[in-house]
Amino acid sequence: xxxxxxxxxxxxxxxxxxxxxxxxxxxxxxxxxxxxxxxxxxxxxxxxxxxxxxxxxxxxxxxxxxxxxxxxxxxxxxxxxxxxxxxxxxxxxxxxxxxxxxxxxxxxxxxxxxxx
Amino acid sequence: xxxxxxxxxxxxxxxxxxxxxxxxxxxxxxxxxxxxxxxxxxxxxxxxxxxxxxxxxxxxxxxxxxxxxxxxxxxxxxxxxxxxxxxxxxxxxxxxxxxxxxxxxxxxxxxxx
Numbered sequence: 001x002x003x004x005x006x007x008x009x010x011x012x013x014x015x016x017x018x019x020x021x022x023x024x025x026x027x028x029x030x031x032x033x034x035x036x037x038x039x040x041x042x043x044x045x046x047x048x049x050x051x052x053x054x055x056x057x058x059x060x061x062x063x064x065x066x067x068x069x070x071x072x073x074x075x076x077x078x079x080x081x082x083x084x085x086x087x088x089x090x091x092x093x094x095x096x097x098x099x100x101x102x103x104x105x106x107x108x109x110x111x112x113x114x115x116x
Numbered sequence: 117x118x119x120x121x122x123x124x125x126x127x128x129x130x131x132x133x134x135x136x137x138x139x140x141x142x143x144x145x146x147x148x149x150x151x152x153x154x155x156x157x158x159x160x161x162x163x164x165x166x167x168x169x170x171x172x173x174x175x176x177x178x179x180x181x182x183x184x185x186x187x188x189x190x191x192x193x194x195x196x197x198x199x200x201x202x203x204x205x206x207x208x209x210x211x212x213x214x215x216x217x218x219x220x221x222x223x224x225x226x227x228x229x
Contacts, residue, residue, distance in 0.1 A: 034216070042222060043208075043223050049216065101147055101164060101166050101172075104149075104159075106151075108156055108158045109158050
C-alpha cells in the first residue's frame, strides 16, 4: 500500500521534444507528491511538487499533472534540452497532521536522455 | 551554508567490517533521513530522526544503526557489513512546518566485498 510505481525506466527524447514520466500510487493518504532530479554523482534535488487539491502545477518548462481519482501523477518536460538529461524520481508522503514526519516513498526512477 | 555534507564519498569494506557514514547539516533542520539507492529501485528509507535524541526505523533498517546527539549530525552505523549493503547512501534534511522539501547530501558510495 506504500508503493509508488514509476514508468518508463528509461526515456530517450530529441531536443525540443516533450518528455513524459508517469507515476501511480496506492495509498490514498498520500498528500504531497514531489519530483526529484538527480545528475550523475549528485544527490537528488527537488524539481517541482504538488498537493492533491490541484490538478496541475507548472514551473517553467516543467509541469505536474495530477489525477486524484486515478491515483496517478505525471511529469511533463516541454522543449526538452540536453541539460535535462538526468534521473527523475517521483515520490509521495503523508504530511497532513505532521505525523509521518515527511517520510518519502520513492518511485523506481526514470533515466532521461535528451539527444541534441 | 554548506547544506548537507556527507563523508566519505567512497568506501570499500570487507565483509564483517564496520564503519560509520557521517552526515552533517548546517541549516538547523529538525528532520533528518538516511536513504539507500540501488539501481532500478529508487531510494529506500533506512532511518529517520525528528530531533536530537529521537530516531526511528524506516523501510529497510536491518543491519544499520543511527544516533542523533545534536541537531546538526546524524551518523549511520554499519555493523558486520554484508554484500547486500553495497549501495549509494544519501542523507537528507528538512525544516519542520516550513517546507516539505528535503535537501540531500552528495552521497556515499559503499562497496562491500
